[in-house]
Amino acid sequence: MQEPSSNPPAAVSRRQFLRNSSLVAASAAAAVSFPSILHAQAKLPIRAVIVGVGGRGSGAGKNFEEAVKLTGVDGKIVAVADIFPEQAERASANFGVTADKCFSGFDAYTKAIAEPGVNYVIIATPPGFKPSVFKAAIEAGKHVFTEKPVATDGPGCRVMYAAGELAKQKGLKVAAGTQRRHQAGYIDTIKRIQDGAIGDIVALRVYWVNGGPIWHYDGPHYGERMGDTDLEKQINNWYHYIWLCGDHICEQHVHNLDIGNWIMNDHPVKCWGQGSRQQLDGKSGEIWDNFDVEYEYPNGVHMFSYCGQIKRTGSPGVDEFAHGTKGWAKPGSSIHAKGEGAWRSSLKLQSGDPYTQEHIDLINAIVNDKELNETKNVTDSTLTAIMGREAGYSGAWVEWDAILNSKFQYMPELAYENSAKMQFGPFRTLKPPMPSMHDIFKDPPMVPTV
Numbered sequence: 001m002q003e004p005s006s007n008p009p010a011a012v013s014r015r016q017f018l019r020n021s022s023l024v025a026a027s028a029a030a031a032v033s034f035p036s037i038l039h040a041q042a043k044l045p046i047r048a049v050i051v052g053v054g055g056r057g058s059g060a061g062k063n064f065e066e067a068v069k070l071t072g073v074d075g076k077i078v079a080v081a082d083i084f085p086e087q088a089e090r091a092s093a094n095f096g097v098t099a100d101k102c103f104s105g106f107d108a109y110t111k112a113i114a115e116p117g118v119n120y121v122i123i124a125t126p127p128g129f130k131p132s133v134f135k136a137a138i139e140a141g142k143h144v145f146t147e148k149p150v151a152t153d154g155p156g157c158r159v160m161y162a163a164g165e166l167a168k169q170k171g172l173k174v175a176a177g178t179q180r181r182h183q184a185g186y187i188d189t190i191k192r193i194q195d196g197a198i199g200d201i202v203a204l205r206v207y208w209v210n211g212g213p214i215w216h217y218d219g220p221h222y223g224e225r226m227g228d229t230d231l232e233k234q235i236n237n238w239y240h241y242i243w244l245c246g247d248h249i250c251e252q253h254v255h256n257l258d259i260g261n262w263i264m265n266d267h268p269v270k271c272w273g274q275g276s277r278q279q280l281d282g283k284s285g286e287i288w289d290n291f292d293v294e295y296e297y298p299n300g301v302h303m304f305s306y307c308g309q310i311k312r313t314g315s316p317g318v319d320e321f322a323h324g325t326k327g328w329a330k331p332g333s334s335i336h337a338k339g340e341g342a343w344r345s346s347l348k349l350q351s352g353d354p355y356t357q358e359h360i361d362l363i364n365a366i367v368n369d370k371e372l373n374e375t376k377n378v379t380d381s382t383l384t385a386i387m388g389r390e391a392g393y394s395g396a397w398v399e400w401d402a403i404l405n406s407k408f409q410y411m412p413e414l415a416y417e418n419s420a421k422m423q424f425g426p427f428r429t430l431k432p433p434m435p436s437m438h439d440i441f442k443d444p445p446m447v448p449t450v
Ligand SMILES: NC(=O)c1ccc[n+]([C@@H]2O[C@H](COP(=O)([O-])OP(=O)(O)OC[C@H]3O[C@@H](n4cnc5c(N)ncnc54)[C@H](O)[C@@H]3O)[C@@H](O)[C@H]2O)c1
Pocket: 003, 004, 006, 051, 052, 053, 054, 055, 056, 057, 081, 082, 083, 084, 087, 105, 106, 108, 109, 124, 125, 126, 127, 129, 147, 148, 149, 177, 178, 179, 222, 235, 251
């Protein structure tokens, strides 16, 4: 199943924007102060670049442009970067970027980030490349919007945590593509849950199921090319390689795991899981297409997580549930306290959709110098997913500290040091993991290749 549409929202009138913003402003995370944005804009033009201009990068660029319109700041996209030239060229037409500002190749991101005046970097590459691009953007002093998930292994998450800290020290703002955190219904409902509306939390259930098989490109995908080298072929079909995608639990289910972490204001300390590769069997690639994982938080609360890319009827779809001593809740919309009628969030209307709101919130934080750094949240949720994945792959309990400090790197050696130096060439393909035969914590790690 593809993710919810990343299309730009229908046009929102300025009056509606103000009204919706003030609704959203009732919640902590999305306070939009329109006049101060107008006041500040003269001082700070926003010049953005997009790194990774596929489906989501293009969508995020349009969301940024919509946010610019709604906030009234002086902002535009001035360069794009993609590993494949065809993708960069297509984006040039989409965003009116001149051909000399459309960069391609492994080092494209360094060139786009170095463009004069750039202060806003949108990162929408496959997950594995995000740590190196994010680190480069922060080191260069840029504000960042990064899509989720932000890494595919422990070493990548450590790069993210460190760069997130550096962003804090430099006063840089970071928003992440865990868009539920910018969605009025979630902000409103989770605040009530945290304030005790359903008593003490006793369990959480999170789902990304029912979607059917994900895309699979064994043939040309980007432009006319398929590529001759392993790296080119794998990047062309990136969802199916652990180093690029992180597997389904990381790539998409991270959204739902993030809700559990948000409610608990923490991350799990350990987990156990299982899963398999059923519909993908016989196709190229490494990943599984279903996982069930049981996570435990420090206070003993368990989160039950289910994700799969197998069509099923009658399953819970993409959703989250919280259970407490005084009732239960759907964190995106409603509270069902025992003995009381259902409460539903009325803050459904907000300024555009959550994808645009992410950029409104980031722009607002930049021009008003308000704190916004979502690096730790999105990295915690990414690592939660990675921990669940490795529990499934290995067939053993995995602890947070073990995954956080894990040495095994799915990404190629150079990737975190400087992915700009990478070149297309040979690369290993792993055998789809089999519990008890795939274990990154063994010394040496057990990761059979094809
Ligand atoms: N928040 C959401 O709801 C949401 C929705 C869709 C996608 N996403 C995320 O966005 C990211 C991209 O997904 P997509 O669907 O756009 O995939 P995509 O394949 O359509 O686009 C990825 C682009 O990145 C380019 N790329 C690959 N490696 C690169 C590198 N090293 N440097 C620069 N460019 C590189 C590819 O050529 C491609 O153009 C993923 O992390 C995905 O999880 C988030």
